[in-house]
Amino acid sequence: MERSIAVAAPRLALLNLSISLLLIVAGASPSNQEFEGITGRSLEQEHDHTHGIHCSRDRSRAAWKIIDEYLMPFVEKENYKISSRCRLHADNNLFRDQEMHKIHVDVNDWQCGYCKKSFRAEKFLDQHFDNRHYNLLNVSHSKCLADLCGALHCDLVMDSKLRKTKCNPAAASKNRHLCESLAGSCFPVSDGPSASRLHELFLHQFCDSHTCNGGPKPFSRGGKKQTSTLYIAISAMTLVLLPLFYFIVYLHHWNMRAGVQDLKRIPRKNQKTKPF
Numbered sequence: 138m139e140r141s142i143a144v145a146a147p148r149l150a151l152l153n154l155s156i157s158l159l160l161i162v163a164g165a166s167p168s169n170q171e172f173e174g175i176t177g178r179s180l181e182q183e184h185d186h187t188h189g190i191h192c193s194r195d196r197s198r199a200a201w202k203i204i205d206e207y208l209m210p211f212v213e214k215e216n217y218k219i220s221s222r223c224r225l226h227a228d229n230n231l232f233r234d235q236e237m238h239k240i241h242v243d244v245n246d247w248q249c250g251y252c253k254k255s256f257r258a259e260k261f262l263d264q265h266f267d268n269r270h271y272n273l274l275n276v277s278h279s280k281c282l283a284d285l286c287g288a289l290h291c292d293l294v295m296d297s298k299l300r301k302t303k304c305n306p307a308a309a310s311k312n313r314h315l316c317e318s319l320a321g322s323c324f325p326v327s328d329g330p331s332a333s334r335l336h337e338l339f340l341h342q343f344c345d346s347h348t349c350n351g352g353p354k355p356f357s358r359g360g361k362k363q364t365s366t367l368y369i370a371i372s373a374m375t376l377v378l379l380p381l382f383y384f385i386v387y388l389h390h391w392n393m394r395a396g397v398q399d400l401k402r403i404p405r406k407n408q409k410t411k412p413f
């Protein structure tokens with residue numbers, strides 16, 4: 138009896154340790170991100186109407202993300218130089234300079250590259266840019282990347298709740314027209330074989346899906362291969378949990394073996410105390 142208590146005590150302590158470790162791992166993810174400083178007005182409104190700039194920073198960022206992920210890998214592969222007359226050119230993004238001056242120090246630490254002030258979330262840094270550094274926006278060449286969102290399918294990479302479920306033929310046709318005009322101005326077929334190939338790719342990647350008659354999905358040609366944060370989180374969890382799993386299995390076997398030894402002893406004890 139004493140022996141089985143002695144075996145069970147460290148086992149319980151180790152199991153407690155395992156559970157604590159599991160809880161620490163689960164709690165480490167930044168799921169609970171409540172930030173101060175948000176008023177009733179939505180950030181979208183803040184961005185859209187700050188200092189007379191009617192261009193959504195969030196949608197511009199989504200458009201740039203799409204260009205960077207689903208177009209630039211092919212442009213680089215073709216070694217093609219996009220003209221600055223093309224609206225997809227990096228210089229035609231109103232917010233590009235500010236976006237380049239974002240320093241993501243840590244999960245909850247964003248720094249302004251102009252004045253080095255720190256913020257707990259990217260949205261506060263965005264507000265700071267709007268309030269303190271709006272004079273740095275290149276408004277004279279006002280180029281709003283968000284205006285191309287219809288053609289580039291920004292809603293697909295933004296909040297899915299905003300996505301319309303019903304297809305509107307007029308909107309699809311308008312977006313297709315904008316999309317095809319981008320293909321024409323950014324990759325003129327007259328520019329040579331590289332431009333022709335990219336023109337064709339652009340139509341497949343972005344324009345052909347602007348139809349209500351079941352066209353191909355957007356970005357059908359794929360894009361940049363990324364190691365997502367989810368992938369990194371799962372890998373990290375596996376790295377921590379796998380040794381823990383083997384450790385628990387080992388403990389279980391160890392405990393079983395100890396139990397068998399106890400059982401072997403019991404009959405011997407009984408034999409001794411047995412009367413003749």
Ligand SMILES: [Zn+2]
Nearest residue numbers: 249251252253
């Ligand atoms: Zn600043």
